[in-house]
Amino acid sequence: MSLEGIDHALRRRTEERDRISGDMLDLDGHPSHELLKGLAATGETARRWEQAQVRLVTLWWLFDAYRRVLDHAEELRAAHRPDIAALTGLLAGPSVELKPDAVPVEKRSLLRAVGEWITLDVVLARMDEAYREVAETIAAVDAAWTDLLPRLDRADAARRAARDLATGHGIADPLLDRVDADAARLRASAGTDPLGSASLRGEMDATAAAAVARRGAMEQAARVREEYAERARLLAERITRVAEAEDEARRIRDVVTAKILAPALPDLPDQAPALRDRLGALATVGGRWLELAERLTGLERGAEEALAQAVRAAESIGGLIGRRDELRGRLSAYQAKAVRLGHAEDVALARLYGAARDLLWTAPCDLRRATVAVAEYQRAITRIGAAG
Incomplete structure (x- = not known):
C-alpha cells in the first residue's frame, strides 16, 4: 500500500472503530440489557441470555484485539519514517492473533494447537455476527416485555380499584383473591422469563378481563349498598306494572276469544308471582352485597323482560x-x-x-x-x- 492508501485505510478503520465503540456502548446501556444483567432469568429467557452473554464476551474480546492493532498502526504512522510494509501488514494482512488460551470458550477447539491469525475484516465480520446475536436476544426480550407488561398493568389497575372498593365497603370476594393470585403468578413468569411467557398472552388477557369484571362487580355492590332501599321500592312498582300488563293481556285474550273464531294465540305470560317471590327472598341475603347486587340486578332485568313480554303478548293478541x-x-x-x-x-x-x-x-x-x-x-x- 502507498502512504496515501495507508492514511486512507487508517482513517477509515479509526472511524469504523469509533462507530463500533458507540454501537457497543448503546447495546450495553440498553434498558432491557440493564434489566437482564440483574435478572435471575428462568426458562427460555435464561437459555437465550446465557448464549448472548457468551457472545457478548466474544464481542468485547474481538473489539479489544481490533483496537490494539489500530493503536499500534497509529503509533507506527506517527513515526518520523513510517514503516509502510508493517503498516500494510497491520491494515490489510492477518494482523490479529487469536491465541488458544485467549480465544473465548465457544470459539475454542480441542484440535487447535496453535493460534489463529486473521485480518481486521474477518475480526469485523465476527464482531458483527456476535453483535447481531446479542442484539436480537435483547430486542426479543424487550419486545416481549413491551407486549406482556401492559397486559398485566391493565389487570393490576382493575385489581387495585376492585380491592380498594372491597376494602372500603368491607366486601369479601374469593373470586378477586383468585384473580390476585393469577396476576401475581403471571407477572412473576413475565418478569423472569418474558420469552417463555409469550404463550401466556391469552391467560393474561383473561386475567385482565376477570379483574375488570370484579371491579365492575364491586362497583355494582357498592351502588347497591347505597341504593338498595330505593331500588327495591322501584322494583316492587315495576313488578306491579308487570302484573297489570299480564292482567291486561288476559282481558284482551278473553275479548278476542269471544269475537274471533279459533284464534291462534301466543302463550300468556304469568311471571309476576315468581318475581314477587324473588323480591321477597332478597331480604334473606342480608349484608352479602356482592350476591345481593347480582340477584337484584338480575331481578330488575327479569322484571323489564317480563313487562316487555306481557306488552308484546297483549299487542299480538289485540292485533286480531x-x-x-x-x-x-x-x-x-x-x-x-x-x-x-x-x-x-x-x-x-x-x-x-x-x-x-x-x-x-x-x-x-x-x-x-x-x-x-x-x-x-x-x-x-x-x-x-x-x-x-
Missing part, C-alpha cells in the same frame, strides 16, 4: 281485533267505490258484499274466511273499474 276492524274498513271503502262506479244495485256485488259483511259482523268472526270474502269483493269491483 285490529285485523278484523281493518277488514271492515276495507269492505266499507270498496262499497263506497261501487256506489261511485254506479253499481250500487248490482246483484252479484251485493251478494259478495253481504257474504263478507255477515262474516265480519258475526261473533266469533272467522278471520280466514272473512279475508277471502273481502278479497273476492275487492277483485270484482276492480274488474268493473277496469272495464269502465
